[in-house]
Structure formats: C-alpha cells, structure tokens
Amino acid sequence: MSALTLTPRALYEEVAEQLRQRIFRRELEPGSWIDELKIAEEFGISRTPLREALKVLAAEGLVTMKVRRGAYVTEMSEKDLRDVYHLLSLLESDAAGVVATTATPAQLQALQDLHAELEAAANERERFFAVNERFHMLLLELADNRWRSQMVADLRKVMKLNRHNSLLKQGRIEDSLKEHRAILGAMMARDAKATVKAMQAHFAQGLEAAT
Numbered sequence: 001m002s003a004l005t006l007t008p009r010a011l012y013e014e015v016a017e018q019l020r021q022r023i024f025r026r027e028l029e030p031g032s033w034i035d036e037l038k039i040a041e042e043f044g045i046s047r048t049p050l051r052e053a054l055k056v057l058a059a060e061g062l063v064t065m066k067v068r069r070g071a072y073v074t075e076m077s078e079k080d081l082r083d084v085y086h087l088l089s090l091l092e093s094d095a096a097g098v099v100a101t102t103a104t105p106a107q108l109q110a111l112q113d114l115h116a117e118l119e120a121a122a123n124e125r126e127r128f129f130a131v132n133e134r135f136h137m138l139l140l141e142l143a144d145n146r147w148r149s150q151m152v153a154d155l156r157k158v159m160k161l162n163r164h165n166s167l168l169k170q171g172r173i174e175d176s177l178k179e180h181r182a183i184l185g186a187m188m189a190r191d192a193k194a195t196v197k198a199m200q201a202h203f204a205q206g207l208e209a210a211t
Helices: 003-026 035-041 047-059 079-103 103-122 125-142 148-161 163-167 172-188 192-210
Strands: 064-065 069-075
Touching: 003 035, 003 047, 003 125, 035 047, 047 064, 047 069, 047 148, 079 125, 079 148, 079 172, 079 192, 103 125, 103 172, 125 148, 125 172
Parallel strands: none
Antiparallel strands: 064 069
C-alpha cells in the first residue's frame, strides 16, 4: 500500500522539478503559456501528475493559473521584485547577524571557502549563480531557523524569474563580489550590526540592478 501511494507523489514531484528547471533556464519564458498536452506527451505521462506538478509550481509562485486559460509562467512586475527583495533583505540580513555572533571558526571557514569559489567563478555566469546560492543557503543553515530558511528558499525560486536580467548588467557580478567581501569581512570581525548593514546593502544594490 505504501509503495502505491509513494509512486505518484514521486512522479509529480519529478515533473515539477523538470518544469522548474526549464523555467529557470528560460526554456519556458515568463508570460508563456504551458502546453499541457505537449508536455505530457513529451514526458510520457498522463495529465494528472502534470496538473499536480503545476499546482506545486503555482504554490511556489513560478506558475500562474488562469481560469479557462490554463497555466502560464509567472511574469514579475517591478512591484513583485521590490516586494521579494524587501523580504529577502529582512530575512537574510537577520540571519547574517546571527551567524556573525554564533558561528564557529570552522563554520566561518566554510563560508570563506565558498566565497573563494565565488571569486573563481566570476567569469562563468551559470557557475557564479550556483555558488552564490550555495553561499546564501549555507549562511541560512548556520543561522539555524528552519522557518526562515524555508521562506527564503521559496522567495529565491521566485527571484530566479528575474536573476539573469540583474546579473547580466555590466559590472554587476564584480559589484556583487565586493558586497560579499564586505559581508564576510564584517562576519569575520564578529560585528553583527555591520554584517546586517552589509547584507542589506547587498540586496539594495541587487534590486537596483534588477529594476
């Protein structure tokens, strides 16, 4: 009985992940209609697990369901972006302040190691995106509040709808690295207030580049 109930769940979750990655890679563009029949045929599945997958993506904010029109990839308005960045700034700056005061030397070293990877990825955009996310998620993990971590993870999924536009702007990656150095420097100094301020500045600059 348990195997029968787990299999459909695994299927729709896998379909959701496949669609999520297509959205992040811009294979499904913001505002585009999601052709359920075509995708179901491509994946070799019925429309039931596909519709369940679309519900998951709609709950994450990546897909918008329109009555009698179907599912569309969410388009981010400027207000949407400002709202997402505002919340991320609040949540991640708070987490950074916690880490500045509570992290062990080994944990700070782990952040330094990831930052070194980030510096090395400055000329590889996709790798930079991936390492940058790992840095931020590690910081949240070290701050040890699972509710905050879940909220940020969901918000970061939505932010990816626009991330390419923000980091493609001339000089943004270099500026982002400078901001990360400031965050890490404040953490290493165990200065919680400076760490919070540096993280808030990081998101303010990110928002400016994204809009």
